[in-house]
Amino acid sequence: MxxxxxxxxxxxxxxxxxxxxxxxxxxxxxxxxxxxxxxSAEDVIQALQSYQNQDGGFGHALEPDSRLTESSVLNTTIAFQFLSRLPVNGDHQMVQKGLNYLIQQYNATHGTWPIVPAAINQVPRAPWWNVNEETGETSFEKTPGNPAAEILGYFQHYRKYIPLRILEQIQSSVMKRWDEIDEWEMHEVQCYYRLAELTNNEEIRARIIRKMRQNVNEIxxxxxxxxxxxxxxxxxxxxxxxxxxxxxxxxxxxxxxxxxxxxxxxxxxxxxxxxxxQYPKEWEQAKKEWCSYITVMACF
Incomplete structure (x- = not known):
């Protein structure tokens, strides 16, 4: 309970x-x-459909702090926070399209994802989602476990539908990052905990939980x-x-x-x-949506 x-x-x-x-x-x-x-689970899927774009990713302010209609990795991970808690297999069209979008967004050279696209600078948003026009980065590149660890959790949850080469590469970089962390950032920690909840790899789960237990006072x-x-x-x-x-x-x-x-x-x-x-009118709408999301998720 x-x-x-x-x-x-x-x-x-x-x-x-x-x-x-x-x-x-x-x-x-x-x-x-x-x-x-x-x-029903189908009711949740039906509600999620209005957030999914043709490219398979999710947008339309599913994460209320970004008012972008275009797809983003950020919004797509929020969609999977819902989907991974439903009795829906990886061959479901919505899941398949979402997984393919995340695979396509993966930068294999750097082992990272662009959490939001530069187009976000053109719409109302929270200031922490500003993208540097020259580097294409936000401030979240300093904590790459957000969103990489969470995405690895979804990839392992639906591992049958993810190329093994990609899965192994992401797992290696994500766990290397985990072992290196000595300063704790709340969103990155949550991503790793979601990985621990989703993974069927007991070694990964144990490594994450052990380090969190050892550092609760700092986390x-x-x-x-x-x-x-x-x-x-x-x-x-x-x-x-x-x-x-x-x-x-x-x-x-x-x-x-x-x-x-x-x-x-x-x-x-x-x-x-x-x-x-900033953007007071749009923030009021985002605030209402956050109240909704926070209240529902607090109950489960």
Missing amino acids: NLLMKYLSKEQIEAIDHYIMHEARPVDRAFYLYRQGKG FLLTKKQWAGYGLQPMVIVKEENSPLYSVLEGVVEENHQWFSSQLEKAGYWKPGWEWG
Whole structure:
């Protein structure tokens, strides 16, 4: 059971349900209903279709901080966060097209993906997605495990449909990066944890979990004062008692879930803990979409 559910009152749960049914994005609502046994996986896929482009990638602000209609690796990984949790095989057309898009975007020379295209500079966006026109880079190239580790997780999840040569090359570079990390960036950590959850390679999983257990004090925000700011809270990773990190964070995790339950708005949603500081009209729309995504994903 999701630990958060222990700390939500009946009234809060009812408010969340009402909010999702009336205000959430269709894709988030479909996923919520599916996880509750009230909807189908096909409903989620149908909702995702409006985000997938002809090239197989996903766009259209599935990740709300990028208002680009064109495909991006960023938005495509968000799509796979949904797809990988559905009983959908790699031969499904949506999955196949998405995997092919990610393969085509892979830079084999550098072992990396362009997380967003330069075209993002032409649309409203969060400032951290700005692309340097000369180098084609954002600030995320310094932490290449985001998105490489997460993508490796999807490739291993659907490994039957990924060329072995590509799979082995990506695995080598991703795990080399993991062994080298000595400064922790929250998004990169989450990508590696998703890999640990998705992989059927027990050695990879063990290496990731072992290093995370050894570095919990550096990886996570551990106090209420810190939780009011921006960073990786334990509850984002440790959602259930059977999590491999629960035993080393038990007291803090329980307190974090309890604290997070107290942050629920009366209308039944959680707000993002960041702002763009630009494009105020578009940010308001993105903020609404983030409330939807954050609230649904917090429940599972």
